[in-house]
Amino acid sequence: xxxxxxxxxxxxGSAKGPDSSWFRVTDGTVYFDHPVHxxxxxxxxxxxxxPSRGPSARVAVELTAASARDLVAAIQAALRSxxxxxxx
Amino acid sequence: xxxxxxxxxxxxxGQGGDHVEAxxxxxxxxxxxxxxxxxxHMPGYDRATKEIVRRFAELGYDAICPNLYWRxxxxxxxxxxxxxxxxxxxxxxxxxxxxxxxxxxxLRSRPSxxxxxGVIGYCxxxxxxxxxxxxxxxxxxxxxYGAFVVGDPPEGFPLQVSNLVDQLPNLRAPxxxxxxxxxxxxxxxxxxxxxxxxxxxxxxxxxxxxDDAGHAFFAVDRPAYRVAAATDGWxxxxxxxxxxxxx
Numbered sequence: 220x221x222x223x224x225x226x227x228x229x230x231x232g233s234a235k236g237p238d239s240s241w242f243r244v245t246d247g248t249v250y251f252d253h254p255v256h257x258x259x260x261x262x263x264x265x266x267x268x269x270p271s272r273g274p275s276a277r278v279a280v281e282l283t284a285a286s287a288r289d290l291v292a293a294i295q296a297a298l299r300s301x302x303x304x305x306x307x
Numbered sequence: 308x309x310x311x312x313x314x315x316x317x318x319x320x321g322q323g324g325d326h327v328e329a330x331x332x333x334x335x336x337x338x339x340x341x342x343x344x345x346x347x348h349m350p351g352y353d354r355a356t357k358e359i360v361r362r363f364a365e366l367g368y369d370a371i372c373p374n375l376y377w378r379x380x381x382x383x384x385x386x387x388x389x390x391x392x393x394x395x396x397x398x399x400x401x402x403x404x405x406x407x408x409x410x411x412x413x414l415r416s417r418p419s420x421x422x423x424x425g426v427i428g429y430c431x432x433x434x435x436x437x438x439x440x441x442x443x444x445x446x447x448x449x450x451x452y453g454a455f456v457v458g459d460p461p462e463g464f465p466l467q468v469s470n471l472v473d474q475l476p477n478l479r480a481p482x483x484x485x486x487x488x489x490x491x492x493x494x495x496x497x498x499x500x501x502x503x504x505x506x507x508x509x510x511x512x513x514x515x516x517x518d519d520a521g522h523a524f525f526a527v528d529r530p531a532y533r534v535a536a537a538t539d540g541w542x543x544x545x546x547x548x549x550x551x552x553x554x
Contacts, residue, residue: 225393248394253430253523253531255350255386260521260531266390274383274391 225250234267234278242276245269254281263287309334312364314357319373319413322405328374328381329410330357332364338419341446341552344410345372346403346432346439348523351389352376355528359429366545368425368552369417373410375403397431397468400438407439423552425480427544428453430523434471440482441474447551449483449544452522454492457500475504482512483547485540487520487533515543 226249234244244267254262262281269276282290298306314332321327330352334340343363347356352374363370375398380388392398411424425447428436433453440448450456456471482505486498493501498516505512517524517536524533525540 227394246394248390250393253350253529255353255389258530260523260529266394268390268394270391270394274380274387277387277390279386279390 224252230267232267236278237275242269242272244278245271251284255279257281257283259283309336309365309367311335312361314361314364317371317413319371319406319409321373321409322402325378327406327409328352328377329413330360330372330374331370331413332357332361333369333417333419334364334367338369339421340367340369340419341421341423341425341548342369342371342411342414342417343548343552344407344414344424344426344439344445345370346407346426346428346435347372347375348428348430348432348526349389349393349397351385351392353385353389355526356429358527359525362541366548368548369414369419371410371414373406375406378402398435400435400468403435404439404442407435408443411443411445421553423447425449425548425552427451429525430454431468434468437471437478437482438474440480441471441477445480447483447548448480449485449547451485451525451540452487452490452493456493456497457504458493458497472504475501475510476508478505478508478510481547481551482510483543484512484514485536485543486514486516487522487524487536488516488518489521492522513543513547515540 228247230244230247232244235241246268248266265280267278317331318326319329345360360370360372376388376392380391423446426436426439426445427449429451433450436448436450437456520533520536523531524536
């Protein structure tokens with residue numbers, strides 16, 4: 220199916236690529252839909268992007284649902300492991 | 308069947324007079340022949356879609372696919388363009404209609420045209436093919452597993468899409484529908500509902516439903532590909548267009 224559902228969020232940070240270049244990330248787009256490249260019928264897809272630099276200023280990730288949940292847990296664990304003062 | 312083909316990028320005049328990129332594939336001989344407008348799936352104007360366009364040329368049609376994301380991302384890689392269009396809310400129906408109308412007019416203006424044009428769409432393009440057949444003068448339409456022709460999108464839906472139930476009485480071309488019984492959007496129940504609505508409205512249509520197939524079973528580069536469904540589906544499409552486009 221095409222879920223169409225798209226969740227957008229503003230981000231502050233950086234990402235590497237394309238062309239192995241770093242760029243500032245301003246926007247995150249998250250959706251569960253068909254992947255372009257991953258060998259799964261549906262994946263959790265994340266685009267880290269800076270739309271002001273054009274469509275190619277994007278780092279795309281396609282993860283199986285289980286992998287996406289593992290990633291969420293890993294992110295939360297990493298954030299928890301840091302001193303609270305640094306992550307608020 | 309055509310052995311020698313010509314494939315190229317062209318510009319068409321789309322919605323609002325905008326110049327829009329399109330991929331054209333056609334037999335090398337003079338014709339006359341019908342035309343097919345291919346509406347690409349949500350992942351965009353990609354290599355797999357262009358293969359489909361060339362296959363229609365091999366079947367003996369002038370075939371064209373407008374790049375529906377050209378305005379958001381001219382010249383971008385197809386996946387980047389699709390991501391940009393998605394983040395901006397997708398393609399509005401009015402713009403889709405204008406771009407497909409431009410693509411159809413381009414085909415009919417060709418010296419090789421027999422005046423007939425069909426439309427086919429995959430995935431989100433399946434819904435759009437039905438939308439086209441309800442609003443534009445086409446001679447045949449093919450809906451490959453389009454979601455939300457009937458049924459309501461989830462609440463808070465971020466893309467500009469609604470179902471077509473109120474438009475179906477205006478369907479003005481025969482419709483071929485190809486669906487997977489393991490698909491959830493459209494579900495088998497939604498396919499049955501669409502079938503009932505078309506029967507009640509006396510709209511000529513032909514539906515085929517495939518077991519062991521879900522969404523996107525024509526997609527040769529994805530795990531969803533199902534050879535039996537796709538092979539039979541191509542045969543159905545070929546026969547349908549031969550009947551209605553004089554292929």
